[in-house]
Amino acid sequence: MIKHLPTIALVAAVAAAVSTTIAGQAQPPAPGAQGRGRAAGPPPPPPDPQAGHPSGKLVIWGDVASFDVPGTLPTHCILTNRFKRGQRMGFRMTAIDGGSGETENTAVLVAHVKYMGQTIDVPMRWRGQGGFPAAEYPRQPSEMWTGVWVVPADAQPQALSYTVTATDRFGRTATFSPFINLVSQIAIVE
Amino acid sequence: MRRILFCAAPVALLLSAAATLHGFQAAPAPPAAGQGRLIVYGDMALFQPPGHPENCILRNRFKRGEPVGWRMFVADPSSGKREESAQLVVHLNVSGRTIDIPMRYRATAAQPEREFWVAKWVVPQDTAVGIIRYTVTATDKYGRTGEFKPFEVQASQLTIVE
Numbered sequence: 001m002i003k004h005l006p007t008i009a010l011v012a013a014v015a016a017a018v019s020t021t022i023a024g025q026a027q028p029p030a031p032g033a034q035g036r037g038r039a040a041g042p043p044p045p046p047p048d049p050q051a052g053h054p055s056g057k058l059v060i061w062g063d064v065a066s067f068d069v070p071g072t073l074p075t076h077c078i079l080t081n082r083f084k085r086g087q088r089m090g091f092r093m094t095a096i097d098g099g100s101g102e103t104e105n106t107a108v109l110v111a112h113v114k115y116m117g118q119t120i121d122v123p124m125r126w127r128g129q130g131g132f133p134a135a136e137y138p139r140q141p142s143e144m145w146t147g148v149w150v151v152p153a154d155a156q157p158q159a160l161s162y163t164v165t166a167t168d169r170f171g172r173t174a175t176f177s178p179f180i181n182l183v184s185q186i187a188i189v190e
Numbered sequence: 191m192r193r194i195l196f197c198a199a200p201v202a203l204l205l206s207a208a209a210t211l212h213g214f215q216a217a218p219a220p221p222a223a224g225q226g227r228l229i230v231y232g233d234m235a236l237f238q239p240p241g242h243p244e245n246c247i248l249r250n251r252f253k254r255g256e257p258v259g260w261r262m263f264v265a266d267p268s269s270g271k272r273e274e275s276a277q278l279v280v281h282l283n284v285s286g287r288t289i290d291i292p293m294r295y296r297a298t299a300a301q302p303e304r305e306f307w308v309a310k311w312v313v314p315q316d317t318a319v320g321i322i323r324y325t326v327t328a329t330d331k332y333g334r335t336g337e338f339k340p341f342e343v344q345a346s347q348l349t350i351v352e
Contacts, residue, residue, distance in 0.1 A: 098266075
């Protein structure tokens with residue numbers, strides 16, 4: 001037994017290393033309802049990894065819209081990049097597992113708004129759990145993440161810039177930037 | 191020698207398992223070149239002539255006579271980079287018939303940073319008010335295809351208004 005001790009120790013050390021390596025790769029579960037919106041509530045359980053994921057690159061894309069409330073307002077969810085003070089600037093994104101083309105529902109997305117020399121991080125919430133009005137969201141579960149930033153009441157008219165970043169449970173990352181046209185950037189107007 | 195082999199076997203097995211697990215969990219293999227589906231995405235904007243104060247602002251509600259603009263990007267699924275060989279077409283469903291609008295790659299030698307595709311459709315005067323459904327499809331030189339559909343939110347659809 002004694003003469004086998006070095007071997008046992010070596011095997012144990014390798015086993016520990018394997019265990020540590022695997023644990024180190026595991027990503028924290030995707031937080032659920034972090035954003036703000038009508039369906040905000042207790043965080044749902046983190047989604048399970050989907051079969052075949054990960055494959056290829058994580059790709060994210062989306063747009064900006066007016067998230068005016070209540071939802072019955074005529075400007076609710078219309079596309080725009082110009083917002084007034086107090087208006088709810090809505091970020092809508094999706095995340096794609098490149099190899100499968102499917103939604104990567106473990107992604108955690110954050111919009112980063114450059115405002116007055118600061119970067120404001122806007123956590124986004126996955127809307128894939130469903131439960132939203134069918135008349136408004138005919139295709140459910142939605143593949144969308146949303147986040148809201150309310151334009152401050154004392155904001156001056158100006159053009160802003162933003163990016164959105166994502167990380168999934170497999171450690172893949174992605175960054176989205178809107179098209180470069182200046183007039184298409186988000187802007188605060190009178 | 192036999193004792194060394196006896197000791198080395200489980201070590202090698204564990205190292206092999208570690209390598210396999212590491213490769214499976216941390217480094218997803220990209221699809222082979224030319225395989226997979228293209229990822230197509232973009233937005234809609236008002237395509238007034240350059241210099242117009244509302245040119246290129248994001249919109250989804252248009253009046254008759256206004257120019258609807260699409261701006262799209264095509265990503266290779268394995269790299270996430272632009273697939274420059276892609277050819278894109280906007281498919282509009284207007285009053286029960288499909289209108290195909292080929293998109294044009296916008297970057298030029300003078301403006302290489304405009305790495306996206308564009309298309310324009312001026313809303314005809316006889317278009318009925320309401321939602322117009324559309325998709326955008328892409329095909330590249332490898333035969334890969336991809337399709338874009340806007341977020342399925344009623345208020346965000348391309349809508350013709352009075």
